[in-house]
Amino acid sequence: MSKIPSTEPVAYSSTGNARLGWLQLLVFAGIACSYLLFAPNYAWNAEETGTAYGADFLQEWVGARMVLTGHVSELYNVEVFRAWQYDPNLVGFAWKTDQYFPPVYPPSHYALFTPFAMMSYRMAVVAWLLLLIGAAWFSAKLIADIANHKQNSENGNSTSEVANKARYLWLGLVLFPSLLFSITLGQKSVCWLFLICLSWRLLQCHRDYASGMVFGILSIKPTLFFLLPLVMLRNGKWRFFVGASVSVCAIWGTTACLIPIDTWMAFAKVVGTTGNYAENIGYRLDWSCNLMTMAYSLPTELTQWCKWAICIPLSIYLLYCVFEDRHFAIDSPEKGLMILGSTLLISPHTYHYDLCILLLPILCLVTTAGQRAFAYYGLLAIGVTVASEFQEFFHLPILPILLVAMVCELRLQGVFLDRPRSFLVPAGFKG
Numbered sequence: 001m002s003k004i005p006s007t008e009p010v011a012y013s014s015t016g017n018a019r020l021g022w023l024q025l026l027v028f029a030g031i032a033c034s035y036l037l038f039a040p041n042y043a044w045n046a047e048e049t050g051t052a053y054g055a056d057f058l059q060e061w062v063g064a065r066m067v068l069t070g071h072v073s074e075l076y077n078v079e080v081f082r083a084w085q086y087d088p089n090l091v092g093f094a095w096k097t098d099q100y101f102p103p104v105y106p107p108s109h110y111a112l113f114t115p116f117a118m119m120s121y122r123m124a125v126v127a128w129l130l131l132l133i134g135a136a137w138f139s140a141k142l143i144a145d146i147a148n149h150k151q152n153s154e155n156g157n158s159t160s161e162v163a164n165k166a167r168y169l170w171l172g173l174v175l176f177p178s179l180l181f182s183i184t185l186g187q188k189s190v191c192w193l194f195l196i197c198l199s200w201r202l203l204q205c206h207r208d209y210a211s212g213m214v215f216g217i218l219s220i221k222p223t224l225f226f227l228l229p230l231v232m233l234r235n236g237k238w239r240f241f242v243g244a245s246v247s248v249c250a251i252w253g254t255t256a257c258l259i260p261i262d263t264w265m266a267f268a269k270v271v272g273t274t275g276n277y278a279e280n281i282g283y284r285l286d287w288s289c290n291l292m293t294m295a296y297s298l299p300t301e302l303t304q305w306c307k308w309a310i311c312i313p314l315s316i317y318l319l320y321c322v323f324e325d326r327h328f329a330i331d332s333p334e335k336g337l338m339i340l341g342s343t344l345l346i347s348p349h350t351y352h353y354d355l356c357i358l359l360l361p362i363l364c365l366v367t368t369a370g371q372r373a374f375a376y377y378g379l380l381a382i383g384v385t386v387a388s389e390f391q392e393f394f395h396l397p398i399l400p401i402l403l404v405a406m407v408c409e410l411r412l413q414g415v416f417l418d419r420p421r422s423f424l425v426p427a428g429f430k431g
Helices: 014-038 056-068 078-085 108-110 119-154 160-166 169-174 178-184 188-205 208-220 228-235 240-257 259-271 274-279 291-296 300-309 309-326 334-348 351-366 370-385 388-393 398-418
Strands: none
Touching: 014 119, 014 169, 014 178, 056 078, 056 108, 056 119, 056 388, 108 208, 108 240, 119 160, 119 169, 119 178, 119 351, 160 169, 169 178, 169 351, 178 188, 178 351, 178 370, 188 208, 188 351, 208 228, 208 240, 208 398, 228 240, 228 291, 228 309, 228 334, 240 398, 274 334, 274 351, 291 309, 300 309, 309 398, 334 351, 351 370, 370 388, 370 398, 388 398
């Protein structure tokens, strides 16, 4: 008589877990060394170079340096901010003057970077790269914990198949193009992924207040912060909303007291031009993944009209999906993908490296609906890779199209799964 396969979870040996932990450490350490040794943006050269050492991190360090040294009143003075970037005595190298990183973040954002401004720029870039790699590593660990916890809470225990999949989710993280782009460009999106993962994990542990406080740190990146707290409030997660509010008040209130009102007024002028950000020189329509990009990709005579005809209806539909859809639990990967995807689409400015925040719901979905997760992962990875060619050939951005399709597909999936069988299957059918 054949034995019935056991459904009990497999207890992986501590030796196996230790080996996997060391393997992860070696992989992430190898990534850090590869960037420091071979990436052009992290290759130190005191002579004139074509690109800025540390890439986009330069404008964070310069802004933080101005705050730290008492020049905060000149933070949004374009000429002064640009001059600081080109001062070889300050940054330690010279680079082409036809490139420039503008001051586009709020004063609170630059204030949080002041610990890096205490170092020389060269050392600050190395510390920043290590922070990005560390954020990716810890995000991978949190995503595995979140995926396992979800199964434990729903099924009473985690099956061996789910547990095994969760152990290797980190491979999907290190191979995702958006995350690698974020690190290559010195961008902060990996840090945002870490904050979202940590907030989500605390929420799973029923520590809603602490979860909200962690997520409140993301308010220094307002274009990614605005939607989730409102969804939590809509779903009765009051402690999360209060925690986020306390964190926001602490960060912004402290900087409001320390930074002069004139600086805030100058930043308000920057905010006033956010809607026309895509018209600026150097803006990459092919990299962008928000709704506004689709309107700006059209011929000039249609742009203004389509900003209303495309962006407003789609934004309303996305908000309807997020706030009214009750087919998925608030902590489900599907709901998380819908919320974060809609955030990227409605934001006035998001680039393809911001897509790495979607790794949390997509990789968690691997353990329960692998085919769907791999489809989402593959489409976004291919979209990021071919974004420039697609824009050049079709004169349309592919990333917002893919994101809209994903949110709509999730909405339709929930609707059809919720409908009774008699509606989907002809009467009298026996299968």
